[in-house]
Amino acid sequence: MSYRVNWYYERYYHPLYDKIWQVLLTNLHHSLRIRPLMTENAGYHPHHNISFGDEGNYYQVAFDKVRDNLSRGLASVYAIQSIATEDTRAAVIRGMEKVGIDNVAQHVESGMIVLIDNNTFYSKAGLNTQALKNYWRSILANMNRKLKSSYNGVSALFSAESYVNRNLYDTFMAWEILEDRRPAVQSELFCWYKKQWLDRLSFIHLVRLFTSHNSTVHKNWNYKDWSDSEIVDLIEQGIERILGPKPTQVLIETVRMRYGLSREEIASRPEYFESILHKMLEDDASTILDSAADVLKKALAYEAIHQNGRALPTGKNRGRPSDGRLG
Amino acid sequence: MLVDDQADTLNLTKVGLEEHGFIVDAFDDPRKAVMHFKQDSYDRILLDIALPRISGFELARKIWQIDNNAGICFFSKVEIFEHEARKAFSSNSREYCFLKKTIISSRIVNHLKRHLVVS
Numbered sequence: 001m002s003y004r005v006n007w008y009y010e011r012y013y014h015p016l017y018d019k020i021w022q023v024l025l026t027n028l029h030h031s032l033r034i035r036p037l038m039t040e041n042a043g044y045h046p047h048h049n050i051s052f053g054d055e056g057n058y059y060q061v062a063f064d065k066v067r068d069n070l071s072r073g074l075a076s077v078y079a080i081q082s083i084a085t086e087d088t089r090a091a092v093i094r095g096m097e098k099v100g101i102d103n104v105a106q107h108v109e110s111g112m113i114v115l116i117d118n119n120t121f122y123s124k125a126g127l128n129t130q131a132l133k134n135y136w137r138s139i140l141a142n143m144n145r146k147l148k149s150s151y152n153g154v155s156a157l158f159s160a161e162s163y164v165n166r167n168l169y170d171t172f173m174a175w176e177i178l179e180d181r182r183p184a185v186q187s188e189l190f191c192w193y194k195k196q197w198l199d200r201l202s203f204i205h206l207v208r209l210f211t212s213h214n215s216t217v218h219k220n221w222n223y224k225d226w227s228d229s230e231i232v233d234l235i236e237q238g239i240e241r242i243l244g245p246k247p248t249q250v251l252i253e254t255v256r257m258r259y260g261l262s263r264e265e266i267a268s269r270p271e272y273f274e275s276i277l278h279k280m281l282e283d284d285a286s287t288i289l290d291s292a293a294d295v296l297k298k299a300l301a302y303e304a305i306h307q308n309g310r311a312l313p314t315g316k317n318r319g320r321p322s323d324g325r326l327g
Numbered sequence: 328m329l330v331d332d333q334a335d336t337l338n339l340t341k342v343g344l345e346e347h348g349f350i351v352d353a354f355d356d357p358r359k360a361v362m363h364f365k366q367d368s369y370d371r372i373l374l375d376i377a378l379p380r381i382s383g384f385e386l387a388r389k390i391w392q393i394d395n396n397a398g399i400c401f402f403s404k405v406e407i408f409e410h411e412a413r414k415a416f417s418s419n420s421r422e423y424c425f426l427k428k429t430i431i432s433s434r435i436v437n438h439l440k441r442h443l444v445v446s
Contacts, residue, residue, distance in 0.1 A: 243339070243430070244432065247342045247343040247430070250342050280335055281336070282404065284429050287431065
């Protein structure tokens with residue numbers, strides 16, 4: 001099925017399709033958008049989280065996360081690296097051993113660690129977002145069958161590298177937006193991307209990354225949840241760098257008065273906000289949006305320090321997620 | 328003095344320049360601007376070229392009739408106006424300059440500092 005979709009897509013592709021797709025996604029995104037409240041003191045964040053790490057410690061952070069998951073009885077899906085050959089697979093296992101995970105091979109055998117090649121999502125599902133979702137569901141179902149009741153949930157590390165490298169940002173966004181929010185087992189999806197990719201994302205993509213995830217993840221596993229108002233705070237910071245504080249407030253108020261887009265709505269309708277700025281300010285709009293994008297990128301980075309971020313409890317006292325809610 | 332018929336950009340530019348310490352009289356109607364203008368009343372004058380009823384160039388001539396030394400900065404979206412203005416004012420020694428239209432006040436201030444000397 002997915003092969004057939006790919007074949008059609010490649011054969012009949014037209015750039016306009018991406019535009020149409022983007023509009024459809026935006027509307028779908030609005031209707032699907034769910035922002036469940038996080039449960040205080042839960043052992044982990046059973047939701048959809050994102051961060052952008054430095055190339056230097058990118059894999060190290062991911063391995064730490066797997067070790068951390070195991071200590072809390074969480075099975076890990078590791079899908080951020082190529083394991084296409086025996087050598088690359090062995091390198092991943094060595095990396096995990098280096099951070100102190102004992103008997104990695106045994107964990108892989110038991111199903112507590114599931115290694116998936118980072119290209120698999122693209123090769124299996126291509127641009128078909130439903131196929132992407134189905135594949136993710138099948139992974140969870142397999143783990144559930146294999147592990148039965150011997151695990152507390154699943155924490156999955158994903159990277160959309162295969163999409164980003166092909167400049168398929170809209171499909172990448174579709175994956176982010178259509179990620180299954182109610183899978184069969186408790187799960188955390190941790191989208192772990194390389195910081196260098198941030199520069200390829202537009203203002204609209206960046207805002208959508210905030211709104212399509214429950215939390216951004218930062219150094220020492222601090223999780224930061226973002227309200228729409230806080231996302232707009234970031235956008236305003238970027239605009240202020242160019243215009244200054246008072247003109248920024250005047251601009252936001254003008255957008256509300258003239259175009260009916262309130263301050264809070266900017267987070268959920270970034271494409272409309274962008275089009276208003278282009279209409280109002282023409283060439284200046286790009287300068288202002290670039291500055292806002294710059295602040296958003298910095299806030300998404302793993303190294304970013306945010307006030308009101310909540311640290312993940314450490315040590316083995318971390319309990320099973322207390323709310324029993326599915327992701 | 329700031330003259331721009333587009334109320335949104337007029338307001339944004341005014342507020343931005345005020346943040347840089349300028350006292351700004353803003354007009355969206357060029358006729359009101361002329362009525363309000365008096366000799367030596369402004370250090371710098373910013374005129375949008377594409378104004379309704381009376382163009383920025385005509386407005387500049389009226390201002391210079393009142394104050395021969397008024398320094399005027401024309402701003403416009405398109406460069407063709409600049410070409411026209413250079414032809415129109417080539418024979419006189421008025422102090423004027425051109426700026427691509429922007430609401431980014433730091434750009435305006437830097438441009439004014441470079442091109443118009445405050446008397």
